[in-house]
Amino acid sequence: MNQFNANILIVEDDVQIRNFISYTLKAEGFKYFTTGTAQGALNQLITNQIDLMLLDLGLPDFDGMDVIAKVREWSDIPILVVSARDQDKEKAAALDAGADDYLTKPFSATELMARIRVALRHMYKQNSASLQTVFTVGELSIDLEKRLVYLGSCELHTTPLEYSLLALFFKNIGKVLTTGYIIKQVWGSGYGTDTQALRALMAGLRRKIEENPANPRYIMTEIGVGYRLVDE
Amino acid sequence: MNQFNANILIVEDDVQIRNFISYTLKAEGFKYFTTGTAQGALNQLITNQIDLMLLDLGLPDFDGMDVIAKVREWSDIPILVVSARDQDKEKAAALDAGADDYLTKPFSATELMARIRVALRHMYKQNSASLQTVFTVGELSIDLEKRLVYLGSCELHTTPLEYSLLALFFKNIGKVLTTGYIIKQVWGSGYGTDTQALRALMAGLRRKIEENPANPRYIMTEIGVGYRLVDE
DNA sequence: TTAAATTTCTCACAGCTTTCTCACAGGCTG
Protein backbone atom coordinates (compact mmCIF):
# COMPACT_ATOMS: atom_id res chain seq x y z
CA MET A 1 0.00 0.00 0.00
CA ASN A 2 1.22 3.48 -0.75
CA GLN A 3 0.91 6.67 1.24
CA PHE A 4 -1.64 8.14 -1.15
CA ASN A 5 -5.18 7.04 -1.55
CA ALA A 6 -5.86 8.29 -5.03
CA ASN A 7 -8.13 7.41 -7.91
CA ILE A 8 -6.20 7.43 -11.14
CA LEU A 9 -7.74 7.56 -14.58
CA ILE A 10 -5.83 5.80 -17.34
CA VAL A 11 -6.66 7.15 -20.80
CA GLU A 12 -4.92 4.87 -23.30
CA ASP A 13 -6.18 3.04 -26.35
CA ASP A 14 -3.36 0.51 -26.63
CA VAL A 15 -4.52 -2.45 -24.58
CA GLN A 16 -1.04 -3.73 -23.81
CA ILE A 17 0.16 -0.47 -22.37
CA ARG A 18 -3.09 -0.01 -20.52
CA ASN A 19 -2.65 -3.37 -18.90
CA PHE A 20 0.95 -2.63 -18.07
CA ILE A 21 0.02 0.61 -16.38
CA SER A 22 -2.97 -0.74 -14.53
CA TYR A 23 -0.94 -3.71 -13.33
CA THR A 24 1.74 -1.36 -12.03
CA LEU A 25 -0.80 0.85 -10.31
CA LYS A 26 -2.51 -2.08 -8.71
CA ALA A 27 0.78 -3.40 -7.41
CA GLU A 28 1.34 -0.07 -5.68
CA GLY A 29 -2.12 -0.05 -4.19
CA PHE A 30 -3.75 2.64 -6.28
CA LYS A 31 -7.33 2.52 -7.41
CA TYR A 32 -7.80 3.20 -11.08
CA PHE A 33 -10.29 3.56 -13.92
CA THR A 34 -9.50 3.03 -17.57
CA THR A 35 -10.83 4.29 -20.84
CA GLY A 36 -9.61 4.27 -24.41
CA THR A 37 -11.23 7.39 -25.76
CA ALA A 38 -11.25 11.13 -25.15
CA GLN A 39 -15.00 11.08 -24.75
CA GLY A 40 -14.74 8.31 -22.21
CA ALA A 41 -12.11 10.25 -20.31
CA LEU A 42 -14.35 13.28 -19.96
CA ASN A 43 -17.24 11.11 -18.85
CA GLN A 44 -15.15 9.39 -16.22
CA LEU A 45 -13.83 12.69 -14.92
CA ILE A 46 -17.35 13.94 -14.45
CA THR A 47 -18.87 10.85 -12.91
CA ASN A 48 -15.99 9.58 -10.78
CA GLN A 49 -13.86 11.31 -8.22
CA ILE A 50 -10.57 11.29 -10.15
CA ASP A 51 -7.40 12.58 -8.53
CA LEU A 52 -4.93 12.19 -11.36
CA MET A 53 -5.11 11.44 -15.06
CA LEU A 54 -2.63 9.51 -17.17
CA LEU A 55 -3.27 10.62 -20.71
CA ASP A 56 -2.10 9.19 -24.00
CA LEU A 57 -2.05 11.85 -26.69
CA GLY A 58 -2.87 9.52 -29.59
CA LEU A 59 -6.53 8.73 -29.03
CA PRO A 60 -8.90 7.50 -31.71
CA ASP A 61 -11.64 10.10 -31.35
CA PHE A 62 -10.02 13.40 -30.37
CA ASP A 63 -6.50 14.67 -29.98
CA GLY A 64 -5.13 14.45 -26.47
CA MET A 65 -4.23 18.11 -26.58
CA ASP A 66 -7.90 18.98 -26.83
CA VAL A 67 -8.60 16.81 -23.82
CA ILE A 68 -6.04 18.73 -21.79
CA ALA A 69 -7.55 22.05 -22.80
CA LYS A 70 -11.07 20.86 -22.12
CA VAL A 71 -10.25 19.48 -18.68
CA ARG A 72 -8.32 22.58 -17.69
CA GLU A 73 -11.43 24.66 -18.21
CA TRP A 74 -12.83 23.36 -14.98
CA SER A 75 -10.36 21.13 -13.19
CA ASP A 76 -6.89 21.41 -11.71
CA ILE A 77 -6.15 17.73 -11.28
CA PRO A 78 -2.65 16.62 -12.23
CA ILE A 79 -2.42 15.48 -15.85
CA LEU A 80 0.48 13.23 -16.74
CA VAL A 81 0.92 12.82 -20.46
CA VAL A 82 2.18 9.47 -21.69
CA SER A 83 3.03 9.53 -25.34
CA ALA A 84 5.09 7.97 -28.07
CA ARG A 85 5.67 11.35 -29.64
CA ASP A 86 9.15 12.44 -28.71
CA GLN A 87 9.26 15.84 -30.40
CA ASP A 88 10.29 18.67 -28.13
CA LYS A 89 7.60 20.88 -29.53
CA GLU A 90 4.92 18.31 -28.77
CA LYS A 91 6.17 18.11 -25.21
CA ALA A 92 6.28 21.86 -24.79
CA ALA A 93 2.82 22.26 -26.29
CA ALA A 94 1.30 19.66 -23.98
CA LEU A 95 2.99 21.10 -20.91
CA ASP A 96 1.97 24.63 -21.81
CA ALA A 97 -1.58 23.52 -22.45
CA GLY A 98 -1.75 22.51 -18.81
CA ALA A 99 -0.20 19.08 -18.46
CA ASP A 100 1.96 18.60 -15.40
CA ASP A 101 4.43 16.08 -16.72
CA TYR A 102 5.32 14.27 -19.92
CA LEU A 103 6.59 10.72 -20.18
CA THR A 104 7.88 9.31 -23.42
CA LYS A 105 7.17 5.70 -24.31
CA PRO A 106 8.74 3.37 -23.59
CA PHE A 107 9.02 4.18 -19.92
CA SER A 108 9.69 2.14 -16.82
CA ALA A 109 7.27 1.35 -14.07
CA THR A 110 9.73 2.81 -11.58
CA GLU A 111 9.81 6.18 -13.28
CA LEU A 112 6.08 6.25 -13.85
CA MET A 113 5.40 5.62 -10.21
CA ALA A 114 7.93 8.22 -9.09
CA ARG A 115 6.37 10.85 -11.32
CA ILE A 116 2.89 9.98 -10.12
CA ARG A 117 4.08 10.42 -6.57
CA VAL A 118 5.50 13.84 -7.43
CA ALA A 119 2.23 14.92 -8.99
CA LEU A 120 0.17 13.70 -6.05
CA ARG A 121 2.58 15.35 -3.63
CA HIS A 122 2.00 18.66 -5.41
CA MET A 123 -1.71 18.18 -5.27
CA TYR A 124 -1.82 17.35 -1.60
CA LYS A 125 0.48 20.21 -0.75
CA GLN A 126 -1.89 22.51 -2.54
CA ASN A 127 -5.00 21.10 -0.95
CA SER A 128 -3.52 20.96 2.50
CA ALA A 129 -3.58 24.75 2.52
CA SER A 130 -7.33 24.64 2.05
CA LEU A 131 -8.00 21.95 4.61
CA GLN A 132 -10.63 24.02 6.29
CA THR A 133 -14.06 22.62 5.54
CA VAL A 134 -16.35 24.75 7.69
CA PHE A 135 -16.85 28.39 6.79
CA THR A 136 -19.06 30.97 8.42
CA VAL A 137 -20.33 34.40 7.51
CA GLY A 138 -22.74 35.96 9.97
CA GLU A 139 -25.43 33.46 10.80
CA LEU A 140 -24.69 31.43 7.72
CA SER A 141 -22.25 28.55 7.61
CA ILE A 142 -21.37 25.67 5.37
CA ASP A 143 -19.68 22.37 6.02
CA LEU A 144 -18.04 21.33 2.77
CA GLU A 145 -17.13 17.91 4.05
CA LYS A 146 -20.58 16.96 5.27
CA ARG A 147 -22.27 18.92 2.52
CA LEU A 148 -24.52 20.76 4.96
CA VAL A 149 -25.62 24.36 5.30
CA TYR A 150 -26.65 26.00 8.55
CA LEU A 151 -28.52 29.20 9.24
CA GLY A 152 -27.90 29.98 12.86
CA SER A 153 -28.11 26.57 14.50
CA CYS A 154 -30.69 25.21 12.09
CA GLU A 155 -29.83 22.95 9.25
CA LEU A 156 -30.92 24.37 5.95
CA HIS A 157 -32.01 22.15 3.11
CA THR A 158 -30.44 23.04 -0.22
CA THR A 159 -30.91 21.54 -3.64
CA PRO A 160 -27.79 20.26 -5.40
CA LEU A 161 -27.41 23.37 -7.54
CA GLU A 162 -28.08 25.71 -4.67
CA TYR A 163 -25.43 23.96 -2.63
CA SER A 164 -22.95 24.06 -5.46
CA LEU A 165 -23.53 27.77 -5.88
CA LEU A 166 -23.26 28.52 -2.20
CA ALA A 167 -20.12 26.42 -1.84
CA LEU A 168 -18.55 28.31 -4.70
CA PHE A 169 -19.18 31.58 -2.88
CA PHE A 170 -17.77 30.28 0.36
CA LYS A 171 -14.65 29.15 -1.44
CA ASN A 172 -14.28 32.72 -2.66
CA ILE A 173 -15.44 34.80 0.27
CA GLY A 174 -15.32 38.51 -0.42
CA LYS A 175 -14.48 38.13 -4.08
CA VAL A 176 -16.75 39.29 -6.85
CA LEU A 177 -17.48 36.32 -9.09
CA THR A 178 -18.56 37.08 -12.61
CA THR A 179 -21.73 35.48 -13.89
CA GLY A 180 -19.75 33.73 -16.61
CA TYR A 181 -17.40 32.19 -14.07
CA ILE A 182 -20.22 31.11 -11.82
CA ILE A 183 -22.09 29.46 -14.65
CA LYS A 184 -18.99 27.58 -15.73
CA GLN A 185 -18.33 26.38 -12.20
CA VAL A 186 -21.88 25.37 -11.36
CA TRP A 187 -23.19 24.04 -14.65
CA GLY A 188 -19.94 23.14 -16.40
CA SER A 189 -18.31 24.65 -19.40
CA GLY A 190 -20.74 23.21 -21.92
CA TYR A 191 -23.69 25.16 -20.66
CA GLY A 192 -23.27 28.39 -22.50
CA THR A 193 -23.70 31.93 -21.27
CA ASP A 194 -27.38 32.26 -20.52
CA THR A 195 -27.78 33.95 -17.16
CA GLN A 196 -31.48 33.32 -16.76
CA ALA A 197 -31.08 30.04 -14.91
CA LEU A 198 -28.54 31.60 -12.60
CA ARG A 199 -30.90 34.42 -11.77
CA ALA A 200 -33.63 31.96 -10.91
CA LEU A 201 -31.27 29.85 -8.85
CA MET A 202 -30.02 32.90 -7.00
CA ALA A 203 -33.59 33.98 -6.27
CA GLY A 204 -34.29 30.58 -4.74
CA LEU A 205 -31.13 30.57 -2.69
CA ARG A 206 -31.74 34.08 -1.39
CA ARG A 207 -35.26 33.16 -0.43
CA LYS A 208 -33.70 30.56 1.85
CA ILE A 209 -30.73 32.37 3.32
CA GLU A 210 -31.74 36.01 3.33
CA GLU A 211 -34.23 37.53 5.69
CA ASN A 212 -35.13 40.09 3.06
CA PRO A 213 -34.16 38.85 -0.39
CA ALA A 214 -34.78 42.26 -1.93
CA ASN A 215 -32.11 43.73 0.33
CA PRO A 216 -29.63 40.92 0.76
CA ARG A 217 -27.18 40.68 3.62
CA TYR A 218 -25.01 37.83 2.41
CA ILE A 219 -24.84 37.62 -1.34
CA MET A 220 -24.65 41.02 -2.97
CA THR A 221 -25.31 41.78 -6.60
CA GLU A 222 -22.64 43.63 -8.49
CA ILE A 223 -24.64 44.96 -11.36
CA GLY A 224 -23.12 44.31 -14.72
CA VAL A 225 -20.49 42.04 -13.22
CA GLY A 226 -21.71 39.28 -10.97
CA TYR A 227 -22.23 38.46 -7.31
CA ARG A 228 -20.23 38.49 -4.12
CA LEU A 229 -20.49 36.85 -0.71
CA VAL A 230 -19.70 39.56 1.80
CA ASP A 231 -16.59 39.29 3.89
CA GLU A 232 -17.06 40.51 7.43
CA MET B 1 9.84 38.39 -22.18
CA ASN B 2 7.99 35.68 -20.31
CA GLN B 3 5.01 35.88 -18.05
CA PHE B 4 7.00 34.97 -14.96
CA ASN B 5 9.51 37.13 -13.22
CA ALA B 6 11.58 34.50 -11.54
CA ASN B 7 15.13 34.11 -10.29
CA ILE B 8 16.55 30.78 -11.32
CA LEU B 9 19.59 29.15 -9.82
CA ILE B 10 21.66 26.96 -12.13
CA VAL B 11 23.74 24.38 -10.29
CA GLU B 12 25.98 22.72 -12.85
CA ASP B 13 29.70 22.12 -12.95
CA ASP B 14 30.07 21.54 -16.69
CA VAL B 15 30.76 24.99 -18.12
CA GLN B 16 29.36 24.20 -21.56
CA ILE B 17 26.00 23.05 -20.29
CA ARG B 18 25.91 25.90 -17.83
CA ASN B 19 26.39 28.35 -20.67
CA PHE B 20 23.79 26.61 -22.77
CA ILE B 21 21.22 26.84 -20.00
CA SER B 22 21.99 30.39 -19.01
CA TYR B 23 21.87 31.48 -22.62
CA THR B 24 18.45 29.84 -22.99
CA LEU B 25 17.13 31.43 -19.83
CA LYS B 26 18.41 34.83 -20.82
CA ALA B 27 16.73 34.55 -24.20
CA GLU B 28 13.43 33.92 -22.42
CA GLY B 29 13.90 36.87 -20.12
CA PHE B 30 14.62 35.05 -16.87
CA LYS B 31 17.12 36.27 -14.35
CA TYR B 32 19.53 33.64 -13.14
CA PHE B 33 22.46 32.86 -10.89
CA THR B 34 24.99 30.11 -11.46
CA THR B 35 27.19 27.94 -9.33
CA GLY B 36 29.19 24.79 -9.89
CA THR B 37 29.17 23.25 -6.44
CA ALA B 38 26.72 21.98 -3.87
CA GLN B 39 28.15 24.32 -1.29
CA GLY B 40 27.72 27.23 -3.66
CA ALA B 41 24.14 26.24 -4.32
CA LEU B 42 23.24 26.30 -0.65
CA ASN B 43 24.94 29.66 -0.22
CA GLN B 44 23.08 31.16 -3.13
CA LEU B 45 19.76 29.83 -1.89
CA ILE B 46 20.32 31.51 1.44
CA THR B 47 21.60 34.84 0.21
CA ASN B 48 19.49 35.34 -2.91
CA GLN B 49 15.78 35.20 -3.45
CA ILE B 50 15.67 32.08 -5.62
CA ASP B 51 12.39 30.90 -7.12
CA LEU B 52 13.52 27.74 -8.87
CA MET B 53 16.63 25.58 -8.92
CA LEU B 54 18.08 23.63 -11.83
CA LEU B 55 20.25 20.99 -10.28
CA ASP B 56 22.84 18.71 -11.80
CA LEU B 57 23.30 15.58 -9.73
CA GLY B 58 26.98 15.09 -10.50
CA LEU B 59 28.64 17.81 -8.51
CA PRO B 60 32.28 17.77 -7.44
CA ASP B 61 31.84 18.35 -3.72
CA PHE B 62 28.62 16.61 -2.64
CA ASP B 63 26.09 14.39 -4.32
CA GLY B 64 23.10 16.21 -5.76
CA MET B 65 20.77 13.93 -3.85
CA ASP B 66 22.11 15.37 -0.62
CA VAL B 67 21.47 18.85 -1.92
CA ILE B 68 17.84 18.00 -2.57
CA ALA B 69 17.40 16.56 0.89
CA LYS B 70 19.16 19.50 2.50
CA VAL B 71 17.13 22.11 0.64
CA ARG B 72 13.88 20.32 1.37
CA GLU B 73 14.52 20.69 5.07
CA TRP B 74 13.57 24.31 4.86
CA SER B 75 12.40 25.25 1.38
CA ASP B 76 9.64 24.27 -1.01
CA ILE B 77 11.02 25.89 -4.16
CA PRO B 78 10.72 23.82 -7.31
CA ILE B 79 13.80 21.70 -7.95
CA LEU B 80 14.36 20.54 -11.48
CA VAL B 81 17.03 17.88 -11.74
CA VAL B 82 19.19 17.87 -14.84
CA SER B 83 21.37 14.83 -15.04
CA ALA B 84 23.24 12.50 -17.33
CA ARG B 85 22.25 9.52 -15.20
CA ASP B 86 19.49 7.75 -17.03
CA GLN B 87 18.79 4.95 -14.57
CA ASP B 88 15.18 4.66 -13.55
CA LYS B 89 16.13 4.14 -9.97
CA GLU B 90 18.17 7.31 -9.94
CA LYS B 91 15.23 9.24 -11.30
CA ALA B 92 12.81 7.74 -8.82
CA ALA B 93 15.20 8.39 -5.97
CA ALA B 94 15.65 12.04 -6.91
CA LEU B 95 11.93 12.58 -7.39
CA ASP B 96 11.10 10.87 -4.12
CA ALA B 97 13.73 12.89 -2.33
CA GLY B 98 11.77 15.97 -3.24
CA ALA B 99 12.71 16.99 -6.77
CA ASP B 100 9.83 18.20 -8.91
CA ASP B 101 11.05 17.06 -12.28
CA TYR B 102 13.91 15.18 -13.89
CA LEU B 103 15.48 15.93 -17.25
CA THR B 104 17.98 13.58 -18.82
CA LYS B 105 20.91 15.00 -20.75
CA PRO B 106 20.99 15.73 -23.56
CA PHE B 107 17.80 17.78 -23.52
CA SER B 108 16.47 20.53 -25.72
CA ALA B 109 15.98 24.16 -24.82
CA THR B 110 12.34 23.86 -25.78
CA GLU B 111 11.64 21.09 -23.34
CA LEU B 112 13.67 22.69 -20.58
CA MET B 113 11.71 25.89 -20.88
CA ALA B 114 8.37 24.12 -20.98
CA ARG B 115 9.21 22.20 -17.83
CA ILE B 116 10.39 25.33 -16.09
CA ARG B 117 7.09 26.96 -16.95
CA VAL B 118 5.19 24.03 -15.47
CA ALA B 119 7.18 24.24 -12.24
CA LEU B 120 6.66 27.99 -11.94
CA ARG B 121 2.99 27.61 -12.70
CA HIS B 122 2.69 25.18 -9.80
CA MET B 123 4.52 27.54 -7.53
CA TYR B 124 2.48 30.59 -8.43
CA LYS B 125 -0.74 28.68 -8.09
CA GLN B 126 0.31 27.76 -4.59
CA ASN B 127 1.13 31.23 -3.40
CA SER B 128 -1.20 33.08 -5.63
CA ALA B 129 -2.01 35.06 -2.52
CA SER B 130 1.46 36.54 -2.56
CA LEU B 131 0.88 38.43 -5.77
CA GLN B 132 0.02 42.00 -5.03
CA THR B 133 -3.60 42.76 -5.76
CA VAL B 134 -4.26 45.69 -3.43
CA PHE B 135 -3.07 49.15 -4.34
CA THR B 136 -3.49 52.35 -2.38
CA VAL B 137 -3.14 56.05 -3.02
CA GLY B 138 -4.07 58.32 -0.13
CA GLU B 139 -7.45 57.25 1.19
CA LEU B 140 -8.27 55.43 -1.98
CA SER B 141 -7.54 51.77 -2.56
CA ILE B 142 -8.48 49.03 -4.93
CA ASP B 143 -8.50 45.26 -4.55
CA LEU B 144 -8.06 43.81 -8.00
CA GLU B 145 -8.67 40.26 -6.87
CA LYS B 146 -11.92 40.98 -5.10
CA ARG B 147 -12.86 43.68 -7.59
CA LEU B 148 -13.64 46.16 -4.83
CA VAL B 149 -12.81 49.81 -4.24
CA TYR B 150 -12.41 51.43 -0.84
CA LEU B 151 -12.38 55.05 0.23
CA GLY B 152 -10.86 55.10 3.67
CA SER B 153 -12.38 52.07 5.30
CA CYS B 154 -15.66 52.30 3.41
CA GLU B 155 -16.49 50.16 0.47
CA LEU B 156 -17.25 52.23 -2.58
CA HIS B 157 -19.70 51.05 -5.18
CA THR B 158 -18.47 51.40 -8.74
CA THR B 159 -20.13 50.63 -12.04
CA PRO B 160 -18.32 48.27 -14.40
CA LEU B 161 -16.91 51.08 -16.51
CA GLU B 162 -15.92 53.16 -13.52
CA TYR B 163 -14.12 50.19 -12.05
CA SER B 164 -12.41 49.41 -15.30
CA LEU B 165 -11.22 52.99 -15.55
CA LEU B 166 -10.02 53.17 -11.99
CA ALA B 167 -8.24 49.83 -12.24
CA LEU B 168 -6.47 51.07 -15.33
CA PHE B 169 -5.16 54.08 -13.41
CA PHE B 170 -4.02 51.97 -10.50
CA LYS B 171 -2.13 49.72 -12.86
CA ASN B 172 -0.37 52.82 -14.13
CA ILE B 173 0.08 54.89 -11.00
CA GLY B 174 1.79 58.20 -11.68
CA LYS B 175 1.77 57.79 -15.43
CA VAL B 176 -0.10 60.08 -17.76
CA LEU B 177 -2.56 58.08 -19.83
CA THR B 178 -3.73 59.60 -23.08
CA THR B 179 -7.44 59.78 -23.73
CA GLY B 180 -7.00 57.59 -26.79
CA TYR B 181 -5.25 54.90 -24.76
CA ILE B 182 -7.83 55.02 -21.99
CA ILE B 183 -10.72 54.71 -24.42
CA LYS B 184 -9.10 51.74 -26.10
CA GLN B 185 -8.49 50.01 -22.79
CA VAL B 186 -11.90 50.67 -21.26
CA TRP B 187 -14.23 50.43 -24.24
CA GLY B 188 -12.15 48.29 -26.57
CA SER B 189 -10.49 49.19 -29.79
CA GLY B 190 -13.70 49.24 -31.81
CA TYR B 191 -15.17 52.19 -30.02
CA GLY B 192 -13.62 55.06 -31.90
CA THR B 193 -12.12 58.26 -30.57
CA ASP B 194 -15.02 60.20 -29.13
CA THR B 195 -13.98 61.54 -25.74
CA GLN B 196 -17.42 62.65 -24.64
CA ALA B 197 -18.29 59.39 -22.93
CA LEU B 198 -14.95 59.37 -21.15
CA ARG B 199 -15.52 62.87 -19.87
CA ALA B 200 -18.89 61.86 -18.50
CA LEU B 201 -17.47 58.71 -16.97
CA MET B 202 -14.65 60.65 -15.37
CA ALA B 203 -17.09 63.15 -13.94
CA GLY B 204 -19.06 60.34 -12.34
CA LEU B 205 -15.97 58.68 -10.94
CA ARG B 206 -14.62 61.92 -9.51
CA ARG B 207 -17.95 62.63 -7.89
CA LYS B 208 -17.45 59.40 -5.99
CA ILE B 209 -13.79 59.48 -5.08
CA GLU B 210 -12.94 63.18 -4.88
CA GLU B 211 -14.02 65.44 -2.07
CA ASN B 212 -14.02 68.36 -4.47
CA PRO B 213 -14.34 67.15 -8.06
CA ALA B 214 -13.52 70.59 -9.44
CA ASN B 215 -10.14 70.46 -7.72
CA PRO B 216 -9.22 66.79 -7.80
CA ARG B 217 -6.76 65.18 -5.45
CA TYR B 218 -6.41 61.77 -7.07
CA ILE B 219 -6.98 61.87 -10.79
CA MET B 220 -5.49 64.96 -12.39
CA THR B 221 -6.30 66.30 -15.82
CA GLU B 222 -3.36 66.82 -18.15
CA ILE B 223 -4.87 69.28 -20.57
CA GLY B 224 -4.46 68.34 -24.17
CA VAL B 225 -3.09 64.91 -23.26
CA GLY B 226 -5.12 62.84 -20.84
CA TYR B 227 -5.30 62.01 -17.14
CA ARG B 228 -3.00 60.80 -14.41
CA LEU B 229 -3.45 59.12 -11.03
CA VAL B 230 -1.12 60.90 -8.63
CA ASP B 231 1.75 59.00 -7.10
CA GLU B 232 2.46 59.94 -3.53
C1' DT C 1 -43.02 -0.16 -14.02
C1' DT C 2 -45.83 4.10 -12.91
C1' DA C 3 -46.85 7.99 -10.05
C1' DA C 4 -45.66 11.67 -6.99
C1' DA C 5 -42.49 14.97 -5.44
C1' DT C 6 -38.81 17.78 -6.10
C1' DT C 7 -35.74 20.31 -8.73
C1' DT C 8 -34.49 22.97 -12.61
C1' DC C 9 -35.42 25.74 -16.60
C1' DT C 10 -38.07 29.11 -19.42
C1' DC C 11 -40.87 33.01 -20.24
C1' DA C 12 -42.62 37.57 -19.62
C1' DC C 13 -42.46 41.73 -17.49
C1' DA C 14 -41.58 45.40 -14.03
C1' DG C 15 -38.24 48.22 -11.99
C1' DC C 16 -33.88 49.77 -11.54
C1' DT C 17 -28.98 50.98 -12.99
C1' DT C 18 -25.78 52.13 -16.19
C1' DT C 19 -24.31 54.37 -20.16
C1' DC C 20 -24.51 57.59 -23.82
C1' DT C 21 -25.78 61.96 -25.91
C1' DC C 22 -26.73 66.66 -26.01
C1' DA C 23 -26.36 71.32 -24.73
C1' DC C 24 -24.07 74.61 -22.42
C1' DA C 25 -20.67 76.83 -19.10
C1' DG C 26 -16.17 78.03 -17.83
C1' DG C 27 -11.17 78.35 -18.41
C1' DC C 28 -6.95 78.78 -20.91
C1' DT C 29 -4.18 80.44 -24.98
C1' DG C 30 -2.75 83.08 -28.72
Added chain:
DNA sequence: CAGCCTGTGAGAAAGCTGTGAGAAATTTAA
Protein backbone atom coordinates in the same frame (compact mmCIF):
# COMPACT_ATOMS: atom_id res chain seq x y z
C1' DC D 1 -12.10 88.02 -28.55
C1' DA D 2 -12.34 83.51 -30.88
C1' DG D 3 -11.10 78.84 -30.72
C1' DC D 4 -10.20 74.84 -28.31
C1' DC D 5 -10.59 71.87 -24.47
C1' DT D 6 -12.76 70.16 -20.32
C1' DG D 7 -16.55 69.61 -16.77
C1' DT D 8 -21.39 69.04 -15.67
C1' DG D 9 -26.39 68.34 -15.42
C1' DA D 10 -30.48 66.39 -17.46
C1' DG D 11 -32.71 63.08 -19.83
C1' DA D 12 -33.18 59.27 -23.21
C1' DA D 13 -31.86 54.73 -24.53
C1' DA D 14 -30.09 50.49 -23.55
C1' DG D 15 -29.09 46.92 -20.56
C1' DC D 16 -29.40 44.23 -16.32
C1' DT D 17 -31.68 41.98 -12.43
C1' DG D 18 -35.50 40.02 -9.58
C1' DT D 19 -39.65 37.52 -9.52
C1' DG D 20 -43.81 34.67 -10.07
C1' DA D 21 -45.99 31.18 -12.68
C1' DG D 22 -45.82 27.30 -15.02
C1' DA D 23 -43.40 23.77 -18.07
C1' DA D 24 -39.91 20.33 -18.37
C1' DA D 25 -36.77 17.28 -16.40
C1' DT D 26 -35.05 14.66 -12.81
C1' DT D 27 -35.24 12.09 -8.63
C1' DT D 28 -37.66 9.45 -5.24
C1' DA D 29 -41.16 6.53 -3.72
C1' DA D 30 -44.62 3.01 -4.29
